[in-house]
Amino acid sequence: MIENLIEQKPKFYGWAYIVFVIAYFVIYLSFQCALGLPESWVDSAYLSLMTITTLGFGDITPTTDIGKIVVSSQAFFGVMILGLFLNSLSHERSKSLSETEKKIEQDRKEELRKSLEMHSCLLLDVFKSANPFAWDKHAKYSASMDELEDFCRSTYSTINTLKNEVGPLHTKMLLETVHQNYDTLLSLTPVAAEISSEYLVVWSSLLSNVRNLKQQYEKSLEAVKEGGSIDWPTNNDISQQVQELIQASLFISKREQIPNKSSKKNA
Incomplete structure (x- = not known):
């Protein structure tokens, strides 16, 4: 299962990245009070984007413990998906070069x-x-x-x-x-x-x-x-x-x- 997860095409991780942005946006918007976040869909969307990209300007922060855990988890998954995306991109490039070299040799x-x-x-x-x-x-x-x-x-x-x-x-x-x-x-x-x-x-x-x-x-x-x-x-x-x-x-x-x-x- 884990091997299948880390051996996907780059576009898989690209879509996963987008899904995580939307999913956490929905979470922030739906549980604003529990997470200690401002009651604004714009702020929820902004926080989701800033967190997953690890920019973290700090102008919006959760005020509850559960909020801090949820926001931190998004940053973790964002870094992990980005790393898998870059690794997959590198692998695809290497595979393409290898196939080209193999074709030239053939x-x-x-x-x-x-x-x-x-x-x-x-x-x-x-x-x-x-x-x-x-x-x-x-x-x-x-x-x-x-x-x-x-x-x-x-x-x-x-x-x-x-x-x-x-x-x-x-x-x-x-x-x-x-x-x-x-x-x-x-x-x-x-x-x-x-x-x-x-x-x-x-x-x-x-x-x-x-x-x-x-x-x-x-x-x-x-x-x-x-x-x-x-x-x-x-x-x-x-x-x-x-x-x-x-x-x-x-x-x-x-x-x-x-x-x-x-x-x-x-x-």
């Missing part, structure tokens, strides 16, 4: 998240398009997850099947883009850490798979045949990395991740 983290999303989408965009000139594409020009989500979900489930639409050129472009952008992706680790520990774990997982793809790319370049051709990794070689890259990208883009088949069987 907006900042959302911008950081979008930068991670943009770079993860770049890899998927190049992988999807198989454009031989897209390996050096800037991340800000990559397709959004809205445009890539269907491809991601389809590729995740079909990359190791006859239904898959991913060919050697897709693989080549993904590996070249990974190789080109690896240092940039690595430099974004502190960004993920600033968002949350969960984003750091997911980004670290993405980097691990990207690092594996980069190593496969470098290995393929080292094993150039005499005729100058390169044996790019097969879908089986990169399927796990691609699937985990898709899962990480869906998480970073705040999309529902694809259920793990083993989890379904266990369920």
Whole structure:
């Protein structure tokens, strides 16, 4: 009860202050003789205002003991309500500032998240398009997850099947883009850490798979045949990395991740 009383909005105490002014005015006016006060409604109103504000000019004073007690009680309640009002006002101000700061921090983290999303989408965009000139594409020009989500979900489930639409050129472009952008992706680790520990774990997982793809790319370049051709990794070689890259990208883009088949069987 007491906690509820001291945790009200400022306007509650403002109205309480006014109610006390009116209530004591009525008391002074109704019991003037018993309280030893002048018989005038103007004097009663004046005394109520002067007492609750603790100005107390002393030009009107009660002449009976009960009058002194009643007038003193109004001064006490007036100071208490004023204190609660100021405390509530300060609390509301602090709460408003805290919410503003929280909103600013949320907006900042959302911008950081979008930068991670943009770079993860770049890899998927190049992988999807198989454009031989897209390996050096800037991340800000990559397709959004809205445009890539269907491809991601389809590729995740079909990359190791006859239904898959991913060919050697897709693989080549993904590996070249990974190789080109690896240092940039690595430099974004502190960004993920600033968002949350969960984003750091997911980004670290993405980097691990990207690092594996980069190593496969470098290995393929080292094993150039005499005729100058390169044996790019097969879908089986990169399927796990691609699937985990898709899962990480869906998480970073705040999309529902694809259920793990083993989890379904266990369920």
